[in-house]
Amino acid sequence: MAKRDYLGVASEIKESLQRLALRQKREDNPELVKRLEALPKTALSDAQEKRLPEFLNVGDISCVYEDEEATLWLGTEKGLWRVKENEPEELDRIQHFRATAYMLDNEVQAIDGDGDRGVYVLTKTGVSHIAMKYMSAKEKAVFLSEVDMKYVQRRGMLSGARWDEKNKCWKGRESDNDGLWTSLVAMGDICRYGVLKNDPTATREEVARAKEVATRWTEAVLLLAYIPSWKGHVTSFLRYNEPGTNIASEEYLLEGREYKINLPETGPTGYVVSEIGPANPEDWATEGMPEIVFKNVEGYIARSYHVNDPENDPVPHSDGVFFRKKYDPTGKLVSVRLPSDTYKGDDIPALLTVDSSMEIPDRLKKLYTSEVNPKTGKNWGDDEIIYKCDTSNDELVGHYAVWHLAYDILGPDDPELA
16 A cells, blocks of 8 residues: 655555553552552663663653563653664654553553563553554554444444443543544545455455445434434524634624625735624624524534433533424424533524424434433434534534545445435
């Protein structure tokens, strides 16, 4: 597999050293903590001192471990360092490991080898196993996709995972950037499928699995575009974003006045000669008759969504604008704005109700209807969905990019998805 260096020359991606970390609180692995605490404290030898990077002093080192391949591991109060001067890849010769990617905190107290290039690390609040594995680009792609499928996904959404102590398993967790993170992973797996389906050395099973994974992430991203199911119009006042914020202005456009905003006269990297804001401040006020408009809301894309399960899928009400889907007395599905303590979307009143009767395709809806409500024993229904709708521009860019790639690569074999 080749990658571009943008100088007109293709360089080969060779097998490279990968870091794989498992982090735990001290109380979750007391036996390993006890073993690491019992390790004798050893000072740096003269030979090890000479190998210190120029930015580290002897006094910075809290603990040291050197393995049979002369790989030097150095603990400090600001993280863990790995030194191996003869690594083929220059960036692998001096490596830094920090919280929270590899450890729960940066105060390293003890290090011991795992017998296979990696180490166990004791810090002030946790213990970590950092494995060092040589992997090809293909091996890494397959490994990450399988981890996402088995441990990270939450109904196809990908933001991260948390350890569920009660059920002794990993569970996917919600994030403010559910849509964007899932889009980024989806694009990678769509491209992986695009390569494999034209690779004569790929097995039928490899191609099928790559397509399955890419399709699931794509369906999850598409569901965010359908799940609000908004239909028709809602009433609105006309406001503008306060410069440098995502907060709507307090003042609104007065009835009969022109909605006119100053916009920069040059591009984003050029000199801005006009301040963003109302062109005519006298047309805007916090009192008086507002200009009332009816906005078409069809096609709104949600930022993330939850099922109504506070224990296993908690909604962060204080971090955004959320709607709950419910059936009204006539049996129509509507979305109701939930109260929240937030600066996001503060111009949207609680109890705002929007028609949510637009149909969701069954193949997308099954991402949540195929799961069971643990309290009722029944599958989740449309009226048990809570979704977040303060969707930002960077989230939307991710959605649009996935749509394009999925149409080009998955679409020819899956007309329904296209």
